[in-house]
Amino acid sequence: MSKIQVPKMHNKRSKSEFNDKEKPAQIRGSNIVAAKAIADVVRTSLGPRGMDKMIQDSKGEVTITNDGATILKQMKVLHPAAKMLVELSQAQDCEAGDGTTTVVILAGAMLEAAQRMLNKGFHPASISDSLGHFATKAVEILETISIPVDLSDKTSLLKSANTSLSSKVVHEHSGMLAPMAVDAVLKIVDPNKDTNVDLKDIRIIKKLGETVEDSQLVDGIVFTQKTQGFGGPNKVEKTKVGLIQFCISPPKTDMDNQVLIRDYTAMDRVLREERQYILNITKKIKAAGCNVLLIQKSILRDAVSDLALHLLAKQKIMVVKDIEREDIEFVCKTLGCRPIASLDHFVAESLGSADLAEEIQAGNSKFVKITGVQNPGRTVSILLRGSNKQVLEEADRSLHDALCVIRCLVKKRFLIPGGGAPEAELSVKLTQHAQTLGGMDAYTFRAFAQALEVIPSILAENAGLSSISTVTELRNRHANGETHAGINVRKGTISNIIEENVLQPLLVSTSAVTLAAECVRSILKIDDIVNVIR
Ligand code: ADP
Ligand code: MG
DSSP: OOOOOOOHHHHHHHHHHHOOSHHHHHHHHHHHHHHHHHHHHHGGGOSTTOOOEEEEOTTOOEEEEOOHHHHHHHSOOOSHHHHHHHHHHHHHHHHTSSOHHHHHHHHHHHHHHHHHHHHTTOOHHHHHHHHHHHHHHHHHHHHHHOEEOOTTOHHHHHHHHHHHHHTSTTGGGHHHHHHHHHHHHHHHOOTTTOSOOOGGGEEEEEEEBSOGGGOEEESEEEESSOOBSTTOOSEEEEEEEEEEOSOBSOOOOSSOOOOOOOSHHHHHHHHHHHHHHHHHHHHHHHHTTOOEEEEEOOSSSOSBOHHHHHHHHHTTOEEEEEEOGGGHHHHHHHHTOOEEOSGGGOOGGGOEEEEEEEEEEETTEEEEEEEEESSOOSOEEEEEEESSHHHHHHHHHHHHHHHHHHHHHHHSOEEEEOTTHHHHHHHHHHHHHHTTOOHHHHHHHHHHHHHHTHHHHHHHHHTTSOHHHHHHHHHHHHHTTOTTEEEETTTTEEEETTTTTOEEEHHHHHHHHHHHHHHHHHHHTOOOOOOOOO
16 A cells, blocks of 8 residues: 655645644743843832933933833833733733832843743743732731831832932932922821822922922922913902912804994993993902912803903902913812802802912912911922922922822831842742742742842842852851841942831832732733734
């Protein structure tokens, strides 16, 4: 019997077309390479000695930042797996607010470890499962080394805000920004009840001019607008503040129309009527006792006409216009007033009271400040100053991080040491734990535990220290039970990092480990990229 010989070439092709075992591995490999590239971008930004990035967008606008989430958000990332790391950093920003660089670097290192295991022939699904167990155990260990903190312990809060600010471009102002962040949060929370902070209640107002050092916490509210109307007051004591949502200008008809006026008397009548209409409104405002009038921005017609401004100024009413719609809630909460949608509702009960409203000259612009509010809601405003736009923007982002750190401490009242101490401790403890495990976990735990050392290693590298000898010493000290040994970046040694006042919220580290592990697990489970045409 003769057998039909299938040509070798043909055989090979059909195999690769219909049973391509290589493809999932290739896709996984390329995903890991792309995601690791993202981690490498932010690598040099980690820690107090980390570098800053200058980002230029297509319009030529320049951002200078050290914040991982901001760097990645501005980058144009095309690869879908790389995008997952960008989103990972956003997720950390939402959850904890700080540690956005750390989380991406951790994910990068975990991916590298996973890749090595894949090369050894481990199945991706089982690596992923193991990583899940690993993250749970890591959180447990972090909890054991955490130190409880009370919200009345202001020094500890200050220390953690300082740690977060120490790695920022504006770190030399941390002496001023850190207490500001702590005071702002403490002002709006009830330490006994609250388990979260709504950062919307802290309004950061940026105003170009002077230096960051001139920023201030305002117990009241600040408007970046100047007052309106020529000859009106720019300082009012014992204020009654009204916030209107209607317009003080001649009404417009719904349809486009024309009115022809043929003689002067008719013209005169129209003008007089308009004046009467506006006068009626302003009189009613005055009658309610209002002396500071806030006017919501209007897009349909002028929120306030020149004539109205003139009449209001004559009655000694201070006017601030262009209050944004989304700010209405905050303004009302702060000043204890009610938004007034029609003239009929303009009554004394709707007004809020404060001691002082004044217009302040700042450089070549002005802003309005209302202080001494009588029935204040739990809100606070921060007036941030900066000599140029980049510094001002970065100060805003850094302050946001510091506020988030304090918010973390309200959510979960525990601190842990920084400076690579938690990662080193995790690495040592998890390696020890791996010896008690059997099967695959024993191997993966050891590999991922080693991956965690990336944080102290990069911290040392960025500080100009030898990463290998620093990490080795750190590992030894932790193995000998020095839980608080961390990298003292300033002195270039390893010491008890708590004595150096480098403390950070537990939540930042736990969320970084969990989110990074979750992201790596989902990347591992992808075995194909499908492009759809739509
Ligand atoms: P992230 O965006 O992840 O918060 P950072 O650039 O803020 O990145 O760096 C945070 C890391 O730097 C943390 O691991 C923290 O423990 C460490 N760190 C911050 N301040 C110090 C310090 N003074 N000494 C040593 N390590 C520090
Ligand atoms: Mg930080």
